[in-house]
Amino acid sequence: MEKVELRCDWPTGCGAPRRKRRRRGKRKRRGMTEQRQLLTLLLWWRKNVEQEGEEAIVATSRAKQRGRDSPTWKVWKWQTCFHSHDPAELPDMNDPLIDHSEGQLFLNEAFKIIIEEVLCKGTDVKQKVCEWKEPEDLALLLDLELRAAGEPQQRLLQRVKDVAKYSIKTSHPRFFNQLFAGVDYHALAGRFLSEALNTNLYTYEVAPVFVLLETEVLRSLRQLVGWTEGDGIFCPGGSTSNMFAMNLARYRLFPEVKSQGLWAVPRLTIFTSAESHYSVKKGAAYLGIGTDNIIVVKVDEGGRIIPEDLEEKIELTQSQGAVPLLVSCTSGTTVRGAFDPLDRIADVCEKHTTSGCIGPERDRFKSVDKLLLSLLKVNYMLHVFCCVFQAAWGGSVLFSEQHRHLMKGVARANSVAWNPHKLLMAGLQCSALLLQDTTNLLKKCHSANATYLFQQDKCYDVNLDVGDKTVQCGRKDDCLKLWLMWKAVGSIGLAERVDKAFNLVAPVIKERMIKQGTMMVGYQPLGDKVNFFRMIVLSTLVSKEDMDFFLDEIERLGNDL
Numbered sequence: 001m002e003k004v005e006l007r008c009d010w011p012t013g014c015g016a017p018r019r020k021r022r023r024r025g026k027r028k029r030r031g032m033t034e035q036r037q038l039l040t041l042l043l044w045w046r047k048n049v050e051q052e053g054e055e056a057i058v059a060t061s062r063a064k065q066r067g068r069d070s071p072t073w074k075v076w077k078w079q080t081c082f083h084s085h086d087p088a089e090l091p092d093m094n095d096p097l098i099d100h101s102e103g104q105l106f107l108n109e110a111f112k113i114i115i116e117e118v119l120c121k122g123t124d125v126k127q128k129v130c131e132w133k134e135p136e137d138l139a140l141l142l143d144l145e146l147r148a149a150g151e152p153q154q155r156l157l158q159r160v161k162d163v164a165k166y167s168i169k170t171s172h173p174r175f176f177n178q179l180f181a182g183v184d185y186h187a188l189a190g191r192f193l194s195e196a197l198n199t200n201l202y203t204y205e206v207a208p209v210f211v212l213l214e215t216e217v218l219r220s221l222r223q224l225v226g227w228t229e230g231d232g233i234f235c236p237g238g239s240t241s242n243m244f245a246m247n248l249a250r251y252r253l254f255p256e257v258k259s260q261g262l263w264a265v266p267r268l269t270i271f272t273s274a275e276s277h278y279s280v281k282k283g284a285a286y287l288g289i290g291t292d293n294i295i296v297v298k299v300d301e302g303g304r305i306i307p308e309d310l311e312e313k314i315e316l317t318q319s320q321g322a323v324p325l326l327v328s329c330t331s332g333t334t335v336r337g338a339f340d341p342l343d344r345i346a347d348v349c350e351k352h353t354t355s356g357c358i359g360p361e362r363d364r365f366k367s368v369d370k371l372l373l374s375l376l377k378v379n380y381m382l383h384v385f386c387c388v389f390q391a392a393w394g395g396s397v398l399f400s401e402q403h404r405h406l407m408k409g410v411a412r413a414n415s416v417a418w419n420p421h422k423l424l425m426a427g428l429q430c431s432a433l434l435l436q437d438t439t440n441l442l443k444k445c446h447s448a449n450a451t452y453l454f455q456q457d458k459c460y461d462v463n464l465d466v467g468d469k470t471v472q473c474g475r476k477d478d479c480l481k482l483w484l485m486w487k488a489v490g491s492i493g494l495a496e497r498v499d500k501a502f503n504l505v506a507p508v509i510k511e512r513m514i515k516q517g518t519m520m521v522g523y524q525p526l527g528d529k530v531n532f533f534r535m536i537v538l539s540t541l542v543s544k545e546d547m548d549f550f551l552d553e554i555e556r557l558g559n560d561l
């Protein structure tokens, strides 16, 4: 093991920050102890210089002069600084512990690595999408253990590199694994800015810019849905948006649920297709509605809800004394990309909505024992229906003149959950829950009125304190990345992305294929789904190589698309 001697006079030419040198001077004036000098020096050395296999020998010039610079004495001093309860021996409370100029230098270097490894290599089709390692090997390689002492900058930069290297490159043109992919640089700038500003979107006083931004982005998204007014909130993902929608639907029918819990509600049912996202199931379990109370509606050959089956199932559950709570439709199902027929489903919902019965009927229901009700199978009423549209990935078709017909009828929904982090590439996470409601349902349902945050006598309009509309306390400003990206490319640019994702690729590949004469195959959309290549294998001449060629050739022709 190499031994390195450190002296209290800062080593010259090795990058000791000027600010630190000045501070050291100040401390001397305040009578900085030798131990503290040693501690500071040792901390600085460990953070900035220490190499593997080195051991520090710390010596102060004064200690040297007094002949007390033996390594044993120094190590003892080092330990007493940490373990002593004598206030004079404790580390200086004025020491900020974080060195900002050092930190900013580190960040600059880390950014270079991020740009090179994640953004340049990560989007280069010639590079790999993933660098597979077995979990045990990867754990070893990453040296996961967290230790008592910090590490030097160079080693930390290597760690940044390793994390980038062994992570999946979701911006790679051949990452097709999930419903998010790609990178938008303006949105990414927004994401970096959010991280750097590190604020909490609950009150205007702590997030003035983001409260206004979120309000505007939600308004613009609602406008695309076709609502001139309403409400909404950015949520941590589409699953949460869907759960919030369920909770709101229940609260709208049974506001007592907020204080009385499940005692206040009868058996509730949710209607959705087997192709809807699993978050509906999770939500039912989480909210105490129960997964058995999800009524699965049949779908047609294209994976779309059959409205006639929905109607039958609604009537059946009502005859069993259950209360239909909501219909959860999907615009762009997770696996097949199907769009449920919203207009026809809204017709069914409206037919089964008898708003007039809400008051007296509900009071009658409240006064009867829940168990008794279910035993008697009283067909007691029809409730206001909440039609929730999950449009986590498909919602973005609303930008496109050409494709927005897929969501015809969406304006008749009560709520829409929309993930711009999917088709629009806003970056994880960006998920908006939009509501047609103008009665402040979100806030009434989720608020807890914490007095340390949401005082009512502030110097500005307290309606700007949007944080009580969610079940979270702290909340990220997910609106910023979408706002910046939207500003950068406009609604037209976002529509172009949707159009390209939906239909541009197949015609371009076909054009190139014909012009180069390498093969011939037709394409077409399937129902309301995007184009697919319709390969017909009839000839006895077709070999396995021809099949391989087909796939390789499609890939080659569409390589840059």
Ligand SMILES: Cc1ncc(COP(=O)(O)O)c(C=O)c1O
Pocket: 179, 236, 237, 238, 239, 240, 242, 276, 277, 279, 330, 332, 333, 334, 390, 391, 392, 393, 419, 431
């Ligand atoms: C239709 C639909 N709803 C909800 C979700 C869940 O969204 P998140 O992953 O943001 O929770 C997905 C995810 O793929 C989805 O496809």
